[in-house]
Amino acid sequence: MENTLWPLIGGVFIGLSAILLMLSIGKIAGVSGIAWGAFTRETDRDDRSWRWLFLLGIVAGAFLLHLITGKPIPEVANTPVKAVIAGLIVGIGVKLGNGCTSGHGVCGISRLSARSIVATVIFMATAIVTVAVSQNL
Structure with a gap:
């Protein structure tokens, strides 16, 4: 539990x-x-x-x-350099997607926003692919 x-x-x-x-x-x-x-x-x-x-x-x-x-x-397993690079990549994604996971995933989906539903599906698919690729490096 x-x-x-x-x-x-x-x-x-x-x-x-x-x-x-x-x-x-x-x-x-x-x-x-x-x-x-x-x-x-x-x-x-x-x-x-x-x-x-x-x-x-x-x-x-x-x-x-x-x-x-x-x-x-x-503890964070990554080095500060990796954390900065990851943060920059996420920041670029947030700008391209016109919002973050909380804005689209929590607030947008609850308002039935089509744009937010599509953005959240893309976030999730990208996360799944990223984990699969990074675990095989």
Whole structure:
């Protein structure tokens, strides 16, 4: 049961945060768009404040889960160079796909957005191929 309990709780909290964000300020919980708006001057100061709080909540939630469960924080197996390269590739994909997995996969599919459904299918197919190829290198 423990193998499914924490992911289930996490999914509920992700869904609740997306619903609360939409109902309270009418924004979609697309993390890449939220982060972009927090770090750029394209948004006004008031619009940036909720974005920073949202991002802080992601970090605080992960840390709180670590404290509650007592499980160690997983070590990253890759080198910093690989992590930077992977981050850049993901960033390019987010730009090309007009959004990230949270925006399309969580919020877009729940709104029955055809664009988000197609994007999520492409994300998943690409992830499956990437894992298959990288495990055989």
